[in-house]
Amino acid sequence: MKKLLAVLLSIVMIIGATLSFTSCGETDNSGDWAEIKERGYFVCGITVYAPMNYFNEDGDLVGFDTEFAEAVADYLGVEAKFQVIKWGSKYLELNSGSIDLIWNGFTYGAEDGVPRTNYVDFTHAYLKNEQCVVIRSEDAATLNAKAAFAGREAAVEGGSAGESVAKGLAGNEDKLAKFDSQAAALTELSAGQVDFAVIDLQMAKAMVGTGDYAGLTICTASDIVIEPEVYAIGARKGSDFTAKVNEAIEALYEDGVLQEIAKKYGLEYDLVEDLGK
Amino acid sequence: MGTDFLSITLSLLEGFETTCTLFGLTLLFSLPLGLVIAFGSMSKFKPLSWLCRLVVWVIRGTPLMLQLFVVFYVPGMLFHVRIFSGEDGRFTAALVAFVINYACYFSEIYRGGIESIPKGQYEAAQVLGMSKWQTFRTVILMQVVKRILAPMSNEVITLVKDTSLARVIAVAEIFFVNEMDYLSRGLVWPLFYIGAFFLIFVGVLTLLFRFLEKKLSYYKI
Structure with a gap:
């Protein structure tokens, strides 16, 4: 009986030790490109929103990032697939290999004060963006200066660049939903649960004031200064796929293909100049 | 994408199909697997019975949501193997997690049912010269089925609604479809509409179980 117990315990300990050992080691992603080439496609993790990745009337996935990814895939001779993910699980999805790129208006910067470069390798930045404050149209008269936002309730996307902006405006983390x-x-x-929201300017330009969000407007208070930022694509750390995507981006920019796609979505003035230089 | 009643119904039905498939396949695989685990934990070979009880303890003792994360993400993160790749990868991962989870719950119901049969019946069968397997198949099994029907119907109905947890790994079941397409655009009523889908489905199951109970109520005094 005792011997059996000892054997069982040692088995458990061995399993435990291997588990902890493998989890400590830096994972090696330098063979990513070979694998992607072999299977013939890469997977972009997305959430659905205009103008980046969204469904048109026919139910087809379109958008700037969608067409951009397809163009990159074309150049590399593989296929681009899109997987709708939970944005909060994006790093988990990336590191477990269920997606290969975070490509969905992904801001090059920090998240909760931690630089995103800790989690991913970025490709070239390709599009300029800002965070922007959105309010209900009827509040436009009262919420007209930075001071008016202090102590107000805000809604943000968890883990987004807008979260820290909203925290700065409301002055208190407790005010954020x-x-x-x-x-x-x-x-x-729009349901009236909060006083303002902070989202990407590119998205606000496409969605605020139309359709389901007709009652909303972009806040134009001049004393709210928000640092400009850029979008880039996130790849696994140490992945050799990053260089491949960069190569494709440079070529597409040089040939004017990227500019064409940008024009289609009204983003031609927001492309990063001298991309990749 | 339209937001009229018909197109919402159609797209929700598509999600509900995934929900139903997940439900059906989970039952199909976890019912027999549960019996295997039940036999394992009743085994006279102690290490096997310990192992089965340990598994049941871990699976019943941790949230199903966590198990979904572990099944889908951990193989890729720790060992760099992508078991669940391809189109149906997420669905398969969810199915594996659900089957293991429900098999453990079922195994305990089976065990309770089997152990509730009086010892005298085994002894009587032995006197008549029946083998162990014969005894189980011809004497014990159907009695067990009758006894466990009520707790099983409980678990099965819980499973219908638990399938919505699969959305945490982005399986396109009905709640995920609704969250991505409608709730995120401010449409709230489809959420309650989904409630009707489940209510009808569970209603059918309830009738089915009532029918089965009636069917199996012979020899009742």
């Missing part, structure tokens, strides 16, 4: 997507934050605002 965090959601799965930027669209959910807007919904919260």
Whole structure:
């Protein structure tokens, strides 16, 4: 009996030790490109929003990032697939290999004060963006200066660049309601649960004031200064795929293909100049 | 994408199909697997019975949501193997997690049912010269089925609603479809509409179980 117990325990300990050993080691992603080439496609993790990745009337996935990814895939001779993910699980999805790129208006910068470069390798930045404050149209007269936002309730996407901006404006973390997507934050605002939302300017330009968000408007208070930022694509750390995607981006920019796609979505003035230089 | 009643119904039905498939396949695999685990934990070979009880303890003792994360993400993160790749990868991962989880719950119901049969019946069968397997198949099994029907119907109905947890790994079941397409755009009523889908489905199951109970109520005094 005792011997058996000892054997069982040692088995458990061996399993435990191997588990902890493998989890400590830096994972090696330098063979990513070979693997992607072999299987013939790469997977982009997305959430659905205009103008980056969204469904048109026919139910087809379109958008700037969608077409951009397809163009990159074309150049590399593989296929681009898109997987709708929970934005909060994006690093988990990336590191477990269920997606290969985070490509969905992904801001090059920090998240909760931690630089995102800790989690991913970025490709070239390709599009300029800002965070922007959205309010209900009827509040436009009262919420007209930075001071008016102090102590107000805000809705943001958890883990987004807008979260820290909203925290700065409201002055208190407790005032933030965090959601799965930027669209959910807007919904919260139009339903009257919060006083303002902070989302990407590119998204706000495409969605605020139309359709389901007709009652919303972009806040134009001149004393709210928000640092400009850029979008880039996130790849696994140490992956050799990053260089491949960069090569494709440079070529597409040189040939004017990227500019064409940008024009289609009204983003031609927001492309990063001298991309890749 | 339209937001009229018909197109919402159609797209929700598509999600509900995934929900139903997940439900059906989970039952199909976890019912027999549960019996295997039940036999394992009743085994006279102690290490096997310990192992089965340990597994049941771990699976019943941790949230199903966590198990979904572990099944889908951990193989890729720790060992760099992508078991669940391809189109149906997420669904398969969810199915594996659900089957293991429900098999453990079922195994305890089976065990309770089997152990509730009086010892005298085994002894009587032995006197009549029946083998162990014969005894189980012809004497014990159907009595067990009758006894466990009520707790099983409980678990099965819980499973219908638990399938919505699969959305944490982005399986396109009905709640995930609704969250991504409608809730995120401020449409709240589809959420309650989904409630009707489940209510009808569970209603059918309830009738089915009532029918089975009636069917199996012979020899009742």
